[in-house]
Amino acid sequence: MERTTDLKGKTVMVTNVASSSGRRVAMLFSQAGARVAAVDPDDISGQKVANGIRAAGGEVLFVKCNMTEANEVQAATEAAVARFGSLDSAVNIVSWGSRWHGEASDQRVDCDTLLDSCLRGLRNCLEAQTAYMRKHAKGGSITFLRQSNPTADLPQLDQALVDLARKASRDQKQANIRINVVLEPWRAPILTSHTSTESSLALHSDALHDPAKSCLWLASEAASFVNGSVISPESGYAYAF
Numbered sequence: 653m654e655r656t657t658d659l660k661g662k663t664v665m666v667t668n669v670a671s672s673s674g675r676r677v678a679m680l681f682s683q684a685g686a687r688v689a690a691v692d693p694d695d696i697s698g699q700k701v702a703n704g705i706r707a708a709g710g711e712v713l714f715v716k717c718n719m720t721e722a723n724e725v726q727a728a729t730e731a732a733v734a735r736f737g738s739l740d741s742a743v744n745i746v747s748w749g750s751r752w753h754g755e756a757s758d759q760r761v762d763c764d765t766l767l768d769s770c771l772r773g774l775r776n777c778l779e780a781q782t783a784y785m786r787k788h789a790k791g792g793s794i795t796f797l798r799q800s801n802p803t804a805d806l807p808q809l810d811q812a813l814v815d816l817a818r819k820a821s822r823d824q825k826q827a828n829i830r831i832n833v834v835l836e837p838w839r840a841p842i843l844t845s846h847t848s849t850e851s852s853l854a855l856h857s858d859a860l861h862d863p864a865k866s867c868l869w870l871a872s873e874a875a876s877f878v879n880g881s882v883i884s885p886e887s888g889y890a891y892a893f
Contacts, residue, residue, distance in 0.1 A: 657872045660685030663736040664871060665729065667719060667777055668745035670697035673799040673836070675704075676864040677743050682710030684868055689732030689739075690714045711736075719773030722780070729780040740792050741871035742781045744774060746813055747799035767808055774816060778831075782824055791828030793871045794820075797863055800836040810835075814882060821880035830879040834866045 659681060666678045669690040678688050682705045690705070692698035695716045702714035713735045717728040733739055778794065785792040796817055798810065814833055821831040866883050869875050 657684055657868050657874065659740075659868075659871060661687075662740040662871070663687045663689060663732060663738050665689040665691060665732050665739060665742040665781065666745070667691045667717075667742070667773075668747070669701050669714075670694050671745050671747060671799060673747070673797055673863065674743075674745045675701050677745070677797065677867050678712075679705060679708070679710075680864045680868050681743075681871070682708065682712065686741075686871075687711040687736045688713070689728070689736065691717045691719075691728050693718050719776055720769055722776045725773075725776040725780045729784055733784060738788070738790075739781065739784050740790075742777065742792075742794045743867045743871075744777045744794070744796050745799055746770065746774065746796050746809065763808065767812065770809060771812055771816065774813070778816070778820055782820070782827070782829055785829050786824075786827045789827070792830070793875075794829065794831045795834055795867045795870050796832070797834045797867055798836060817882075818880065825879060830870070830876075832870050832878060832880065833882045834863050834870070835882060835884050836863045 662685070664678075664681045664686045666674055666681070666688060668674045669678050670692040674690075674692070678690055678701055682688050688702075688705055688710060690698055690702045690712055692701070692714075693716065698714050698716060702712045705712040713732060715728040715731050717724045719725055729739065774796065781792075781794055796813055798813060817831050817833045824831060870878060870883070
């Protein structure tokens with residue numbers, strides 16, 4: 653792992669870690685030296701991810717958590733800090749398939765209900781994560797990774813996610829908490845309403861075309877100047893909010 657993305661001694665919290673993107677992100681952060689707080693409502697699948705990281709020599713804590721319950725997210729954050737001593741970054745995986753309640757998603761579920769559930773979970777994560785970072789005044793990085801699912805998706809979630817991150821990045825700027833969004837390939841059309849920034853030219857070459865590596869880069873010192881942006885690994889551009 654290159655020096656610019658060396659996270660040795662840092663702690664990352666990955667929510668919905670049992671998703672395909674969550675597994676990839678958690679393993680990549682562990683390989684970069686980070687201690688991983690793996691969070692998921694599915695105890696069995698989440699433990700499997702944690703066991704995989706542990707078997708590869710990583711340091712990991714699994715916490716079962718229903719992200720739609722604020723008290724459970726708070727408890728998961730406190731558990732991570734109690735185990736590792738800090739919380740330096742977080743990657744919150746966002747997907748139609750996110751099992752916020754620990755139950756398998758069903759395409760027949762009312763879209764408004766599912767959207768509300770997803771956003772409630774994300775707000776709970778954001779509140780708990782920023783509260784710790786503000787309290788300890790060391791700043792940090794929070795990334796929302798929008799996982800694609802071409803067979804079952806919720807387009808309304810894209811704009812709602814960007815709106816949530818836009819407001820949070822502004823609210824938390826003075827606390828040096830950077831909040832960004834990474835879109836997996838084919839989610840890029842949402843970016844048409846934004847303009848590219850010069851910061852896109854500095855996007856770490858290793859992060860291009862790989863959403864998980866984009867998340868890793870955003871959590872590193874190399875991306876300390878990036879805040880309030882949407883990154884599309886498909887195109888390699890960063891878009892300011």
